[in-house]
Amino acid sequence: MNIEFIINPIAGKGKGKYIEEKVKAHFHDGDTVKIHYTAYPGHAVIITQKILLRAPDIIVACGGDGTINEVAHSLIHSAIPLGIIPIGSGNGLAAHLKIPKNTDKALQLLKKANTVSIDAGQVNRYYFFSNMGLGIDAAVIGRYEKVKQRNLWGYIKAGLWGIRNYRPAVYKVVWEEKLLKYPFFFLFCSNSNEAGYGISFTPKAKINDGLLDVLCVESLTFTQQLYFSLLVLIRKIHTYRKAVTGQISSLEIESSEPELHLQIDGEYKTIRENKIKIAVVKNAITVIIP
Secondary structure, three states: OEEEEEEOOOHHHHHHHHHHHHHHHHOOOOOEEEEEEOOOOOHHHHHHHHHHOOOOOEEEEEEOHHHHHHHHHOOOOOOOOEEEEEOOOOOHHHHHOOOOOOHHHHHHHHHHOOEEEEEEEEEOOEEEOOEEEEEHHHHHHHHHOOOOOOOHHHHHHHHHHHHHHOOOEEEEEEEOOEEEEEEEEEEEEEOOOOOOOOOOOOOOOOOOOOOEEEEEEEOOOHHHHHHHHHHHHOOOHHHOOOEEEEEEOEEEEEEOOOOEEEEEOOEEEEEOOOEEEEEEEEEEEEEEOO
16 A cells, blocks of 8 residues: 555644554555645645545544545545545544544554545635535634634634624625525535534535535524524524525635635635635545545
């Protein structure tokens, strides 16, 4: 087996630094193993593109959803399967795919190489494999990236900050026969049923059904925001009268603001234009699963 690992050394509070030792314990004579470490955001994209020239049997992303996104981004429509060792904080994609958090168990999956094709979402020039969001979702992720506690409690604190401080922008959302235009509290598009930490905004989403699941929630009062949060926790958000849900193959969003702030697979991004188009990319990549 010719296998190359891309490791984010600071993922999981530095857990990535110890992956190399475990890799060497699992792969022995007869296997060709190469290990690469990322040094900055976006580095995994560059590393993956160089690795592809050597056409290994498997490319493995070791990190959180952001690292996995960067590696998978370069594997769109490639025949080379993606392996995932989840060591980030949220690990939404890995959770949906039932990939164990235990590093030794996740490494064992690579030897069996059981694969599945999954879809991706595309937002302008970006791809997402788990989810993307605007509104308070993006604001919370932006805040979360600034806090020291990269765990569930840190995410909850960022969420409470968002409830107190987020001010909705007006978005025009167009998909199929629907046209919505309000100040939106929450705009979310998902390929999977996990957003990290066991939280789900789209519990019925499937990663290879050729569709993306959408959740749109108009502007809410403080009390309504708390109720929204409760419904998310018990996975009943589809019952909320202010929530519009559906499945789409494509979607267009236009903001009243000159630029868009969004999160893509848990990473905060700014798009310096006021329109985006979201579309599903069917059978985008092949992933190793249990």
